[in-house]
Amino acid sequence: MAQSEMIRQETTEFAWDRSFFRMREMQFIKEENGWQIEPQLTTSHVLMIVKDGQGHFMLNSHRYRLRPNTAYICSPDDTYGIEIEARSKMFLFKFDVFQRKGSRYECLSHHGECLFPLQGEIPVFPADRLILLCDEIYDHWRSEDELERFRCQLAFQQLLYYIMKHRSPLPKESRTSLEAAKNYMERYFYENLTIEQLARISNVSPKYFVDLFKKTYGMSAMDYLTELRLNKAKRLMAQSDAKLRDIAHQVGYHDEFYFSRKFKKKVGVTPTAYMKSRRRKIAAYTSPITGQLLALKIIPYAAPLHPKWTAYYYKMYRDDISVPLSAYRKNQHWESKIETLSHEQLDVIISTDDLKTMEKERLEQIAPMFYVPWIEKNWREQLMLTAEFLGEEKEAESWLQMYERKVKFARQQLKQEVGEDTFLVVRISNQHLYAHCNRSISEVFYQDLQMNAAYPKRGTYNEPITLDQLAQIDMDRLLLLIRQEEETLAFWNQLQYSLPWQELKAVRHQQVYVLSSDPWMEYSAYAHDRMIDESLKLFSGICPK
CATH class of the missing domain: 3.40.50.1980 (Nitrogenase molybdenum iron protein domain)
Structure with a gap:
């Protein structure tokens, strides 16, 4: 679900009158066929402003629907990604923040500090000068005259000032006209809800409701309703021994076979396989183990998740994997992973065998371990060994x-x-x-x-x-x-x-x-x-x- 709220780091430690900003680079992105930046780690601050069109801005675990009259900002060491739809125009800036410390200025991003007071989605109102400033900066940036390129740095300071001065909550229309309908869906998701009914609750026409809901939340109202129902179904599967038919009825599906097809399409496994995997608390300690378990139709209870380092698993299974583990740069944060696992009652931890001795010793104190030979066996053999350990040989043979x-x-x-x-x-x-x-x-x-x-x-x-x-x-x-x-x-x-x-x-x-x-x-x-x-x-x- 898209995040519509603004993330702020308002802090008294940031002193605007002792700070200045240097724009590293800028891009004007004009795409007719769509475009994307894969999730990446940034060493600078990033600012994105929409001139025209639609898309998404991903910041760590948040996903924002791109809107006009809005700025999107992330800080050094954040992970960000961008998806732009066809016929869109965007401005992308990268900049450094400097602050006076004693008798000299220091770059905050070089010292692991994140004191800049704005982050995430920043609505701007009034926004009449927002795009004019961006156009002015771009014109100066492309100039062959070095004095004009110097001027673009001044214009960039003006842009940041304008955003800070005119930042505001999202317009009331985007919130109040949909809040009642969205709240109703969250409370009565099991009922047979229609667009017409939800539009009446919002006091708008059905067509306007459809457009406004998707523009505000980044997904259609019916997709959101499906998400609510399936998430509730997953919780029921994990917490009870109820029959599939009863679970389907409880979340608003009167045909259990239709529910099963819908569930498999969205989740990737059948409800029966999902219930089976939920009853075993299996931790996948490394990402390849997650891939082996999913081939066996087992969604791990704990696994490495990150929007950049394990992008697919994060996108598809972050709501299903109960305990996310650090996935940062191939196990660099192994101590934090062990700390997280130590608080869980696990049935087993499965890992590749290429771990440090100390790492293995600490894992073996938490739960029974199963090591998959990483070098000696190929991936087919690794899959079969994992399946034999879990009693899923037939599933592995069928998958192969x-x-x-x-x-x-x-x-x-x-x-x-x-x-x-x-x-x-x-x-x-x-x-x-x-x-x-x-x-x-x-x-x-x-x-x-x-x-x-x-x-x-x-x-x-x-x-x-x-x-x-x-x-x-x-x-x-x-x-x-x-x-x-x-x-x-x-x-x-x-x-x-x-x-x-x-x-x-x-x-x-x-x-x-x-x-x-x-x-x-x-x-x-x-x-x-x-x-x-x-x-x-x-x-x-x-x-x-």
């Missing part, structure tokens, strides 16, 4: 049979589309290029799908590579894994406009594809299933799900 059928279909479809074209995956990190092939890409993309590798080496590798070497390899199709942080993205923005890059055959023929780290960097059954889907979508236009 389904996977082989999907691979066979995908291989045929892709062969028709790409023929004998050769592929190379390049990973971009900081200001470096690497010819890259991890275990997932090797075993799924090159072995299962039988795509032709352009790089002479086989197996896994992550080797530095230059533009000259890329030109010599002469691959037909280029797949990119771009690290989502500011230095890498700035390097990528420069690289793609350089002449050596544009002369690459794959670039000239417009056969360059940007991959998401999720699922391409995860080694698990569930991630590999999604890799097949992604490959079909990228190269043949088929969307299996």
Whole structure:
């Protein structure tokens, strides 16, 4: 559900009269076909303002529907992402905050401080000068005159002043006309509610109600009603031994079979499988274990969740995984994970075996442990070992049979589309290029799908590579894994406009594809299933799900 409230960090520690702001960079985003920034960690403050169009702004665990006359701000070390719909125009600024400390100014973002008093969704009223200021800054920013570019910094100070001076709660119309209907839905979700009925409660026309609800909350009223019903059903499944038919009736579905289809479509597993998994408190200590459990139709009780590091699991299962664990940069926060698990009564903790000795010792004090061999076994063997431990061998065998059928279909479809074209995956990190092939890409993309590798080496590798070497390899199709942080993205923005890059055959023929780290960097059954889907979508236009 979209968050409509404004997050503030009003603090007396921030002194405006001892502060100044330096704009690092700005973008004017004008997209006809939609556009997105994947969730990424920021080292600067970020400000986004909508000129025209719609989309979403993701800040840590919050998701905001983009609105006109509104500013969106995040601070250093936050995770943010942006999804922009077709025919939209946005301004994106990155800036640093400096504050006087004694006789000198210090950059707050360089000292791990987050004192800037605004964060999240900031409605601005009146907003008549908001876009005018953004246009003025953009004009100065693009100027070849260095004095005009200096002037853009002054205009940016004015923009921040204007936002701070005219920040306001959301307009009353957006709240009061919908509050009664939304509250009614939350209280009487089990009734047979209609748009006409909800519009009458809001005292607006049905058409206006539909448009206003989606604009305000980022989803349709009926989708919100479905979310309310399914969330209540999940709680009933976890807390009682009630029959499925009774649960369906309690949440507003008189046809249990329709409820089951709706539940599986939204949650990803059947109600029966969900109830079974809820009765066992299984902790997935690492993300690949989450992927193995989901292939067995088991939603873990505890698992790593983060909008950037485990984006898919966060998006799809954050309401179902009762205990979220830190997913920060491949287990860097393992002590906080153990602290979280120590407060739970778990049946078992499942992990890959590549942990520190101290980490294992502390985990074994909390609950029984099952370690999955990480190096010695491939992902199919890891899935079967996990299934045998949990008594789910038939589920694993059924899933693997389904996977082989999907691979066979995908291989045929892709062969028709790409023929004998050769592929190379390049990973971009900081200001470096690497010819890259991890275990997932090797075993799924090159072995299962039988795509032709352009790089002479086989197996896994992550080797530095230059533009000259890329030109010599002469691959037909280029797949990119771009690290989502500011230095890498700035390097990528420069690289793609350089002449050596544009002369690459794959670039000239417009056969360059940007991959998401999720699922391409995860080694698990569930991630590999999604890799097949992604490959079909990228190269043949088929969307299996």
